[in-house]
Amino acid sequence: MEHHVSARVNDFAMKLANVNGTGSASANGLILQAIFRMGIPVSGKNLFPSNIQGLPTWYEIRVNRDGHVARALDYDLMVAMNAQTYDRDVHEVRSGGYVLYDSSWPLDGSLLRDDVHFIGIPFAEICNEAFAEPRERTLMKNIAYTGALAALLNIDQTIVEALLAESFSRKPALRDSNVRALRLGSDYAQKHFTCPLPFHMETMNANVGKVLIDGNTAAALGCLYAGATVAAWYPITPATSVMDGFKSLCEKYRKDPETGVNNYIILQAEDELAAIGMVIGAMWNGARAFTSTAGPGISLMNELLGLAYYAEIPVVLVDVQRVGPSTGMPTRTQQSDLLECAYASHGDTKHILLLPANPGECFEFAAKSFDLAEQFQTPVIMVSDLDIGMNDWVIPELKWDDSYRPNRGRILSREEIEALPRFERYMAENGTQVAPRTLPGVHPKGAYFTRGSGHNKFGNYTETPAEYQEVLDRLLKKHRAAASFVPAAVIEGRGSEVGIVTLGGCDAAVREAVEILARRGIRADFMRVRAFPFGPEIEAFLNAHETNFIVEQNRDAQLRSMLTLETSISKEKLQSVLVYGGFPLSARHVVEQVVTRMDQTPVPVGARARS
Amino acid sequence: MPSIAKPRVAHPSAQLNQIGLKQRDYEGVMSTLCAGCGHDSVTAAIVRALWELSIEPHMLAKMSGIGCSSKTPAYFVNGAHGFNSAHGRMPPIATGANAANRELLYIGVSGDGDSLSIGLGHLCHAIRRNLRMVYLIENNGVYGLTKGQFSASADVGSKSKRGEANQMSPIDPMLLGLSLGATFLARGFSGDKEQLVPILKAAIEHRGFAMVDIISPCVTFNDHNGSTKSYLYTRQHQIEATQMDFVPPAREILAEIGTAGEIAVTLHDGSVVRFKQTPEGYDPTNRSAVSRYLEEHAGTGKIVTGLLYVNEAGPELHELNHTPAHALTKVPYEKLCPGSKVLAEMQQGWR
Numbered sequence: 001m002e003h004h005v006s007a008r009v010n011d012f013a014m015k016l017a018n019v020n021g022t023g024s025a026s027a028n029g030l031i032l033q034a035i036f037r038m039g040i041p042v043s044g045k046n047l048f049p050s051n052i053q054g055l056p057t058w059y060e061i062r063v064n065r066d067g068h069v070a071r072a073l074d075y076d077l078m079v080a081m082n083a084q085t086y087d088r089d090v091h092e093v094r095s096g097g098y099v100l101y102d103s104s105w106p107l108d109g110s111l112l113r114d115d116v117h118f119i120g121i122p123f124a125e126i127c128n129e130a131f132a133e134p135r136e137r138t139l140m141k142n143i144a145y146t147g148a149l150a151a152l153l154n155i156d157q158t159i160v161e162a163l164l165a166e167s168f169s170r171k172p173a174l175r176d177s178n179v180r181a182l183r184l185g186s187d188y189a190q191k192h193f194t195c196p197l198p199f200h201m202e203t204m205n206a207n208v209g210k211v212l213i214d215g216n217t218a219a220a221l222g223c224l225y226a227g228a229t230v231a232a233w234y235p236i237t238p239a240t241s242v243m244d245g246f247k248s249l250c251e252k253y254r255k256d257p258e259t260g261v262n263n264y265i266i267l268q269a270e271d272e273l274a275a276i277g278m279v280i281g282a283m284w285n286g287a288r289a290f291t292s293t294a295g296p297g298i299s300l301m302n303e304l305l306g307l308a309y310y311a312e313i314p315v316v317l318v319d320v321q322r323v324g325p326s327t328g329m330p331t332r333t334q335q336s337d338l339l340e341c342a343y344a345s346h347g348d349t350k351h352i353l354l355l356p357a358n359p360g361e362c363f364e365f366a367a368k369s370f371d372l373a374e375q376f377q378t379p380v381i382m383v384s385d386l387d388i389g390m391n392d393w394v395i396p397e398l399k400w401d402d403s404y405r406p407n408r409g410r411i412l413s414r415e416e417i418e419a420l421p422r423f424e425r426y427m428a429e430n431g432t433q434v435a436p437r438t439l440p441g442v443h444p445k446g447a448y449f450t451r452g453s454g455h456n457k458f459g460n461y462t463e464t465p466a467e468y469q470e471v472l473d474r475l476l477k478k479h480r481a482a483a484s485f486v487p488a489a490v491i492e493g494r495g496s497e498v499g500i501v502t503l504g505g506c507d508a509a510v511r512e513a514v515e516i517l518a519r520r521g522i523r524a525d526f527m528r529v530r531a532f533p534f535g536p537e538i539e540a541f542l543n544a545h546e547t548n549f550i551v552e553q554n555r556d557a558q559l560r561s562m563l564t565l566e567t568s569i570s571k572e573k574l575q576s577v578l579v580y581g582g583f584p585l586s587a588r589h590v591v592e593q594v595v596t597r598m599d600q601t602p603v604p605v606g607a608r609a610r611s
Numbered sequence: 612m613p614s615i616a617k618p619r620v621a622h623p624s625a626q627l628n629q630i631g632l633k634q635r636d637y638e639g640v641m642s643t644l645c646a647g648c649g650h651d652s653v654t655a656a657i658v659r660a661l662w663e664l665s666i667e668p669h670m671l672a673k674m675s676g677i678g679c680s681s682k683t684p685a686y687f688v689n690g691a692h693g694f695n696s697a698h699g700r701m702p703p704i705a706t707g708a709n710a711a712n713r714e715l716l717y718i719g720v721s722g723d724g725d726s727l728s729i730g731l732g733h734l735c736h737a738i739r740r741n742l743r744m745v746y747l748i749e750n751n752g753v754y755g756l757t758k759g760q761f762s763a764s765a766d767v768g769s770k771s772k773r774g775e776a777n778q779m780s781p782i783d784p785m786l787l788g789l790s791l792g793a794t795f796l797a798r799g800f801s802g803d804k805e806q807l808v809p810i811l812k813a814a815i816e817h818r819g820f821a822m823v824d825i826i827s828p829c830v831t832f833n834d835h836n837g838s839t840k841s842y843l844y845t846r847q848h849q850i851e852a853t854q855m856d857f858v859p860p861a862r863e864i865l866a867e868i869g870t871a872g873e874i875a876v877t878l879h880d881g882s883v884v885r886f887k888q889t890p891e892g893y894d895p896t897n898r899s900a901v902s903r904y905l906e907e908h909a910g911t912g913k914i915v916t917g918l919l920y921v922n923e924a925g926p927e928l929h930e931l932n933h934t935p936a937h938a939l940t941k942v943p944y945e946k947l948c949p950g951s952k953v954l955a956e957m958q959q960g961w962r
């Protein structure tokens with residue numbers, strides 16, 4: 001064998017090819033968690049099919065001591081556990097890499113590559129001998145390869161066993177089977193192969209104060225902490241786990257300790273039209289309420305988002321983006337709902353968007369959504385995506401400030417209503433563009449007729465152009481005013497002639513790309529947009545750079561479109577880097593496209609000066 | 612929706628209810644519906660029922676969708692919040708509102724287009740949730756605001772103003788409700804306030820989803836010969852299947868209830884629906900008997916009216932969800948947020 005990979009500690013990527021519905025997800029999660037506990041920066045990306053059982057599914061793990069954990073495209077190791085996909089899986093391993101496969105059956109000679117090492121372990125045979133039940137044999141195969149990987153990659157086996165003991169603390173028999181399978185895999189690898197492989201792991205100390213959490217759970221936590229009491233939803237991938245998470249949190253933390261009643265209500269709606277309607281009704285009545293959905297749900301919610309916008313009713317909506325259009329690819333990730341969310345509904349409408357990049361921001365922004373929605377009496381959409389929402393991420397432990405109190409916006413009290421000569425619903429207060437509202441059940445003088453039909457500033461029906469426009473124009477000013485209250489863009493680096501702009505879950509890959517580009521002599525400043533409406537810092541950054549590459553995961557350059565629509569920046573200054581096939585972004589995608597463009601376009605003076 | 616203020620004239624004979632309000636205090640702005648519209652009679656019946664029950668105006672929430680019917684919440688109880696939402700979407704909005712604050716009385720006014728076409732799915736699920744609200748369908752068989760198209764409640768053979776006959780079978784909200792497990796079903800006629808007011812009062816006191824289908828003729832587009840939802844046709848074909856009295860708890864006179872041959876249903880608050888007259892063998896608490904009776908009359912061209920079915924035992928939305936007896940909006944934030952210490956503890960499990 002001529003080909004070798006270099007010896008590397010805590011810097012490699014592997015891919016696990018499995019059949020979905022066979023229990024591999026738990027085993028892969030176990031590996032991720034064990035590496036996390038070894039204190040090594042790590043990420044796991046689940047590339048799964050829209051299916052319950054029997055189709056190919058992949059899981060990618062990247063460890064990187066420098067903390068770069070965006071998706072890697074070069075795999076040092078392929079754990080090929082799915083004969084259906086051997087062909088493509090074997091092809092994806094980098095030259096000199098390794099393939100771990102189940103040698104219970106001979107490998108088709110045509111699959112062999114002479115630049116790759118094959119490690120055959122008869123997992124099925126081993127498990128068939130050791131376990132009697134068919135389902136157990138299938139499940140334990142996964143734990144057996146976990147054991148083999150522990151040996152091959154130097155994953156601390158005591159940590160893995162401790163994790164199994166935690167998972168099965170109430171099922172000792174199951175724990176014993178798992179530990180047995182783990183050791184069978186590990187022992188076999190130790191006995192037959194040189195362990196560890198040239199690339200492997202060693203304990204670090206990078207995960208102190210960090211946790212492993214997915215964005216949907218974090219979003220649910222944000223809603224819990226913000227004090228949401230009403231949640232309405234319709235099941236949809238990949239947003240379902242937001243509400244599953246909210247439900248289990250509420251069952252634990254929202255049962256009234258004195259009375260035992262539920263201080264929350266979760267309504268599974270008949271469709272997304274109803275889900276958003278329920279949120280509108282609850283918010284109109286003064287509760288904090290939210291819904292979670294994905295692109296197809298946003299399409300259905302367009303109608304009532306317009307009502308909430310025009311009637312000025314707060315709404316909180318979590319959109320976990322998946323691949324569109326139409327049903328698209330429900331289990332794949334994309335950032336293609338931006339325009340749909342920003343301008344949802346017919347007529348002139350604009351909504352506040354918050355764009356989290358990781359579970360930490362999902363928590364923070366979800367809570368903030370309620371304050372913004374109530375402050376501005378308008379829908380706020382937190383636009384997350386499948387990669388952030390459904391994958392486990394290593395992030396700094398979530399913090400909560402106990403001095404936080406909800407910003408309920410301008411809601412008139414009984415006494416304030418009493419003191420008014422007359423309540424006029426859409427009359428803005430002291431130049432804020434926000435008109436105080438009243439809640440039902442407080443005072444008859446505060447009563448008004450909420451409507452989606454034309455109305456004037458007094459809240460009365462109108463078909464008079466000037467009266468109609470007066471309200472509509474204030475709504476635009478109100479939207480602009482929100483720019484000072486939404487999270488500002490993250491900007492790193494100054495003075496380069498190239499700017500790289502991105503959003504959401506592209507963050508890690510783009511940061512890594514910026515470092516790689518710098519090593520290649522292309523110096524670029526970084527900006528991550530975190531909200532819409534855009535703050536002044538965004539336009540200033542774009543203006544300060546000769547060329548801005550806008551990196552996003554959709555075909556139509558939606559963020560770039562919004563930047564051209566909503567700022568005075570000239571289109572020519574904005575170039576697109578678009579990756580939208582459905583898998584999380586990798587730094588390589590960005591580097592390759594930027595380098596190609598830089599070669600094509602005249603290089604700005606100074607951009608390559610400091611190589 | 613109009614904003615024409617009605618002149619406030621104090622009538623010397625205006626009677627006060629238990630909370631010291633006159634019937635006029637339950638009125639709204641001037642109607643802009645066509646003169647003679649059945650919906651205005653329904654509005655009058657609502658005003659009367661609310662006044663008689665001494666409902667506090669601000670404790671009422673008036674919900675509607677889009678259409679002629681959905682304009683009417685502006686025409687009663689100025690002192691109550693109203694929500695004229697989007698076509699067909701009133702049930703979910705009312706569901707969310709009720710989820711947040713169960714202390715208000717919710718009256719939804721809808722029409723046959725709103726409820727039986729564009730919002731049919733929502734109506735079905737509001738019934739399934741047994742959402743506590745009064746849900747009125749002002750049923751005239753046509754789309755008025757768009758000038759006379761058939762709605763889903765138009766009977767087979769009923770003729771439009773242009774003479775075209777409807778050929779598709781109608782959706783009967785009463786049979787629909789029965790099949791979905793509705794807990795309160797009544798049908799009235801806008802031209803019969805005597806019957807409608809007690810029905811509305813019972814609907815208001817019902818613990819759950821109270822659906823009242825009210826035949827409310829459209830004088831402009833569906834009141835001609837050949838229509839089965841005209842004033843004349845309805846008067847000629849109405850069968851008042853049940854007659855009932857609503858006896859509120861405060862005026863309960865035990866001696867008058869439960870006499871032989873009568874059926875009395877006690878509502879959760881102690882008020883009583885006393886059926887004075889029902890067809891022989893008809894039991895308004897027996898779902899299959901009611902279903903049989905309605906099925907028998909469905910094809911005959913007769914319009915069966917009255918409080919047709921009531922089941923006070925079914926749990927409503929909040930009971931199903933074990934929420935507090937008061938509004939969720941009254942739970943203080945301190946009880947809702949578990950705080951930083953719990954957050955830190957919880958994260959121990961995510962390592």
